[in-house]
Amino acid sequence: MELRGLRDDVYRRPLATALDRLGIGPGWTCVDVGAGGGDVTVALAEIVGHDGRVYAVDSDPLARDEVASAAAANSQVLAITQAGEDLRLPELVDLAFCRFLLMHVLDPSVVLARMASAVRPGGWVVAQEPITSAGRIAGLPFSMPDARHPDIGALLPALVRQAGLHIVDAWAEAPAGAGPGPVATYLEHLTEVDPGDDPVVLPPLVTVVAQVPSA
Numbered sequence: 283m284e285l286r287g288l289r290d291d292v293y294r295r296p297l298a299t300a301l302d303r304l305g306i307g308p309g310w311t312c313v314d315v316g317a318g319g320g321d322v323t324v325a326l327a328e329i330v331g332h333d334g335r336v337y338a339v340d341s342d343p344l345a346r347d348e349v350a351s352a353a354a355a356n357s358q359v360l361a362i363t364q365a366g367e368d369l370r371l372p373e374l375v376d377l378a379f380c381r382f383l384l385m386h387v388l389d390p391s392v393v394l395a396r397m398a399s400a401v402r403p404g405g406w407v408v409a410q411e412p413i414t415s416a417g418r419i420a421g422l423p424f425s426m427p428d429a430r431h432p433d434i435g436a437l438l439p440a441l442v443r444q445a446g447l448h449i450v451d452a453w454a455e456a457p458a459g460a461g462p463g464p465v466a467t468y469l470e471h472l473t474e475v476d477p478g479d480d481p482v483v484l485p486p487l488v489t490v491v492a493q494v495p496s497a
């Protein structure tokens with residue numbers, strides 16, 4: 283699947299694979315929870331087109347401005363300042379998506395339950411979260427002390443199941459590299475440390491593609 287909106291996003295491959303599983307297309311309605319700067323929001327907007335709608339939800343009001351500017355050409359994007367724990371949309375959507383969100387929230391199961399209840403019967407929930415400590419820089423494990431649940435990816439399939447969703451597919455995938463390139467650039471952006479020629483395996487992203495039971 284072509285994801286022009288993701289540009290040089292190193293985690294674009296697991297996203298493309300997940301969206302392929304859904305058969306997402308023009309006219310779909312989606313919510314990107316914890317949308318941040320809107321990379322995924324824009325990718326979704328380009329897929330659903332002007333007949334679809336993408337709600338970009340984030341608890342940080344600054345994210346709304348960032349998404350608005352990233353999605354300026356996509357009038358189907360509606361940016362909302364709202365916590366995932368309070369997720370409430372004007373309609374049931376076809377897809378609720380989150381990436382690198384549950385690792386930061388107080389209680390991931392509360393947010394997953396809200397995402398599930400935002401989706402129409404038979405619709406989809408896709409969550410992508412890391413196992414931070416499984417990443418490696420020069421053979422040494424990553425750490426992310428600021429995140430509440432840095433290794434939540436390891437629990438993600440169980441959490442999704444506990445939310446009453448039917449898991450259709452789940453896997454883990456990690457970008458890797460050595461020397462200059464997108465992986466080193468991403469790491470430098472994240473940590474402000476240039477890994478030089480050290481080998482890097484970024485934290486594996488666990489993807490869970492799940493379906494809301496039909497009514």
Ligand SMILES: C[S@@+](CC[C@H](N)C(=O)[O-])C[C@H]1O[C@@H](n2cnc3c(N)ncnc32)[C@H](O)[C@@H]1O
Pocket residue numbers: 315316317318319320321322339340341342345364365366367380381382383386387388
């Ligand atoms: C690491 S960024 C991920 C951005 C985007 N999902 C991506 O993959 O590029 C995490 C985002 O989640 C937002 N966030 C954190 N806690 C939240 C919550 N409880 N409800 C909604 N958004 C939240 C932050 O403001 C931030 O924009």
